Amino acid sequence: MVRFAIINTASLRVREGMVFAGGDFGREVTNNFSAIVVQHGKELFLFDSGLGAQVAAQYRQDMPAWQRPFFRYDDPVVPAAVQLAGSGLPPVSRIILSHSHWDHASGLADFPGAEVWVSPEEREVLGHPGPGVGGAWPSQVATAGIKWRSLKFASVPHEGFARSLDLFGDGSVVLVPMFGHTSGSVGMFVTTSAQRRFFFVGDAVWSAAALAEGAGKFWPARVLVDHDADATAAVIGQIRRVRKAHPELVVVPAHDGGVQDRLGYFPKWVR
Numbered sequence: 001m002v003r004f005a006i007i008n009t010a011s012l013r014v015r016e017g018m019v020f021a022g023g024d025f026g027r028e029v030t031n032n033f034s035a036i037v038v039q040h041g042k043e044l045f046l047f048d049s050g051l052g053a054q055v056a057a058q059y060r061q062d063m064p065a066w067q068r069p070f071f072r073y074d075d076p077v078v079p080a081a082v083q084l085a086g087s088g089l090p091p092v093s094r095i096i097l098s099h100s101h102w103d104h105a106s107g108l109a110d111f112p113g114a115e116v117w118v119s120p121e122e123r124e125v126l127g128h129p130g131p132g133v134g135g136a137w138p139s140q141v142a143t144a145g146i147k148w149r150s151l152k153f154a155s156v157p158h159e160g161f162a163r164s165l166d167l168f169g170d171g172s173v174v175l176v177p178m179f180g181h182t183s184g185s186v187g188m189f190v191t192t193s194a195q196r197r198f199f200f201v202g203d204a205v206w207s208a209a210a211l212a213e214g215a216g217k218f219w220p221a222r223v224l225v226d227h228d229a230d231a232t233a234a235v236i237g238q239i240r241r242v243r244k245a246h247p248e249l250v251v252v253p254a255h256d257g258g259v260q261d262r263l264g265y266f267p268k269w270v271r
């Protein structure tokens with residue numbers, strides 16, 4: 001059995017123009033802070049962790065005052081660990097991070113028993129944590145006791161990406177390096193039991209509308225959060241090619257509330 005659910009931990013209404021270049025400033029869209037929970041047989045794992053129980057303290061410590069007007073979240077925050085508690089599901093064995101930015105790693109502290117898997121390139125980002133939206137936060141990743149593990153990609157191309165990692169060896173969950181937004185960002189293809197296909201692209205793009213237009217992020221965001229603009233543009237080009245080749249594939253950006261609304265939220269599963 002392969003299924004997933006979107007655990008939305010918090011949301012924020014934002015102007016579309018703040019999300020991508022050419023977006024409409026007169027139109028409001030919802031920015032989600034989601035974790036994706038995937039169940040493969042008896043194993044339960046997360047792709048990103050959303051906002052966690054400690055996010056207020058983490059934000060106070062590591063979000064510089066000048067960035068706060070642009071990078072916020074709205075209460076209430078309902079952490080993934082809280083939503084999963086009492087669900088009767090197996091414990092979360094591992095968390096795979098699309099990348100180590102604050103709004104993806106905040107919930108790590110809430111799963112002390114889980115291994116945290118990132119690309120070797122992202123380990124370097126994690127080795128130099130610092131405040132601000134462009135890096136990994138000391139309050140989230142510099143704490144002792146996190147069981148870091150490195151994803152090992154094989155030189156096996158997958159959907160035009162040069163390397164890949166078939167997590168269970170059955171093709172149902174395949175990770176691909178998508179370096180650009182951070183130097184070690186990864187994406188995840190999931191094929192559910194019903195043979196529906198999804199591509200979780202992390203923060204390579206913030207919205208499906210941006211993807212349709214091939215647009216990058218709103219420029220101040222691009223400058224602040226995209227580590228390598230050219231590499232990010234190349235990744236966006238590849239996502240567009242994959243989508244063209246597989247029109248039935250659903251691309252799920254980490255923050256796109258519109259796309260995620262259509263799939264529904266935990267405890268609703270996509271099978």
Ligand SMILES: [Zn+2]
Pocket residue numbers: 099101181203225
């Ligand atoms: Zn990010």
